[in-house]
Amino acid sequence: MKLVSVGSVKLPVWALVVGALGLACEDEPASAERVCIPGTTQLCNGPGRCAGVQSCLDSGEGHGVCDCGPTPSAAAVEPGPVCSEGERRVCYGEAGCGGVQVCGANGQFADCDCSVQSLAVNTFGTGCEVDTDCGPDLECWSASAEGRAAFVGGAAHGYCTRTCRLPQDCTGLDPRGVCSTPGADGAGVCLRACLSKDPLSGEAKCLDRVDQICLSTAALGLEPFSTTTRQNGACLPNCGSDEDCSGRVCDLASGYCVDQPATGLAIGAACSVESECAGRVCSAFPSGARFCTAPCAFTSLGCGYASDANPRGASCAVSWFNEGGVTEGRQDLGLCIELCNTSADCAQPDFACDTSQGGPPGSAGACIPEADLASGNAGADAGSGADMP
Numbered sequence: 001m002k003l004v005s006v007g008s009v010k011l012p013v014w015a016l017v018v019g020a021l022g023l024a025c026e027d028e029p030a031s032a033e034r035v036c037i038p039g040t041t042q043l044c045n046g047p048g049r050c051a052g053v054q055s056c057l058d059s060g061e062g063h064g065v066c067d068c069g070p071t072p073s074a075a076a077v078e079p080g081p082v083c084s085e086g087e088r089r090v091c092y093g094e095a096g097c098g099g100v101q102v103c104g105a106n107g108q109f110a111d112c113d114c115s116v117q118s119l120a121v122n123t124f125g126t127g128c129e130v131d132t133d134c135g136p137d138l139e140c141w142s143a144s145a146e147g148r149a150a151f152v153g154g155a156a157h158g159y160c161t162r163t164c165r166l167p168q169d170c171t172g173l174d175p176r177g178v179c180s181t182p183g184a185d186g187a188g189v190c191l192r193a194c195l196s197k198d199p200l201s202g203e204a205k206c207l208d209r210v211d212q213i214c215l216s217t218a219a220l221g222l223e224p225f226s227t228t229t230r231q232n233g234a235c236l237p238n239c240g241s242d243e244d245c246s247g248r249v250c251d252l253a254s255g256y257c258v259d260q261p262a263t264g265l266a267i268g269a270a271c272s273v274e275s276e277c278a279g280r281v282c283s284a285f286p287s288g289a290r291f292c293t294a295p296c297a298f299t300s301l302g303c304g305y306a307s308d309a310n311p312r313g314a315s316c317a318v319s320w321f322n323e324g325g326v327t328e329g330r331q332d333l334g335l336c337i338e339l340c341n342t343s344a345d346c347a348q349p350d351f352a353c354d355t356s357q358g359g360p361p362g363s364a365g366a367c368i369p370e371a372d373l374a375s376g377n378a379g380a381d382a383g384s385g386a387d388m389p
Contacts, residue, residue: 081107124173125192125207125235128158129246138162138173141189141237143246143257149183153256155237156211156244163187178234195230198329206235206331213238213255213297219320219333227326240302241309252294252304252336253280265292267303267314268338268347268367283335287371291338291348295320298327298334301360312339312362339363 054066083103101109127133128140141161143154148161164170165187170177176193192206196216199205206212216233218225225231239250245257253262264278265271269292271282279294296302296316303314317337319327328334339360340346340353346367354373355365 083107083109123160124177124190125209125212126158126160127209128160133158134160143244143248147183147256149180149187149189151180151183151189151256153251153254153258154245154248156239156250156255156257157209157246159212159237161190164190176232180234191234191236194233194235194331196233196328196332197230199331209235210297210300210302210331211238211240211244212236212331213295213333214331216328216332219328225321225323225328227323233332238297238302240296240300241304241306243306250304252278252296255295266347267292267294267336268351270348279336281335285369285372287369287375289348289350289369289371291367294336296334296336297331299330300334303336305362310362311341311345312360313345314338315360315363317366338367340365340367343367 054064057064085103085105085107101112103109123135123138129142131138131140134140138160139162141148141155141159143156143158145154147153148155149163162169162173164179165182167179170179170190173190174192178191178193180188180191182188194206194214194216196214196218206214212235214233214235216231217223218231219233223231236255238255239245239257242249244250248257248259249261250256251258251261252267262278262280264280265276266278269277271277271290271292274280274282276282277292277294279292281293281295282290283293284290294303298316298319300316301307301309301312303316305312305314314336316334317339318335319329320333320335321328338347338351339362341364343351343353346353348367348369350370351367352370352373353365354368357365359365
């Protein structure tokens, strides 16, 4: 399935993690060649996942190598102690799994052990209802909350986190964790880190939670979409339907649990501007036919329908980016597409139910403009869409 222009939509909530991902913003949008401000720095992980700093190149096209400080001399017989026996710290192991390193009698940290499930690296970002669900070091951003930091609304099924004022407040929970833009009290909230595109085996991207979305630096408009490199991102709560919100309703425009969702036209309805749509996105097919949609976690069901909905009227079937058939991956930013079992299910009379690629449970296919079906523009690998999962 393919789409064309998504418009210039920038949901207000996206900006809340812009400063947290280590890429500075300017008053004017950066060009495709410039992704950071020369002279600024960001935290990074170097060889062996050492903690370091990298500076933006003079050209602004990217960051230099990660500097973790002086490299020990090869002539050194034995490194000096760097920790106290029994001390623990969070770490990333093979395939990006979250784990713990324990300091041995020699004063050195052992390899990252991902089998440990009790420390914050494994609790950070998990579901919760009350603070005690998150242990002594974290708090629960619950579905019933009015918001955290500058975010307005509750987190789908809860999100174990804590307030922050500095990046270091979050990197102790996740070496790549980020501190969001602060709220009125000057404090942000810690967000678990992620990488765009499909995760590796055992990676547990955003803890494999379908009620979270990985917003990459490309999705946030901080750097161009890369077809070859996995880009940094942050895991944010993202409700798919009211069933994620513990008695509240899911606002598809923001992805948060609220008392009153955004009003507007449903997914699939004809539109001309973003504000007409409940999801605050008005997109178009190659034929120019426009329809209401909403941001979502790519390949998830959601889009306002419960996990067992039958019939299912929409799902997150299209990636926000598609360049030459390369898209972002599971749980990255996507768009909701209207689903159907017959053409009579489609909101617009000149749309037909395309069953050539099938659909998820509760549907047979997707609503596509008849003009695009006739011209062969409803298939994959063209425009800015992706295959139906």
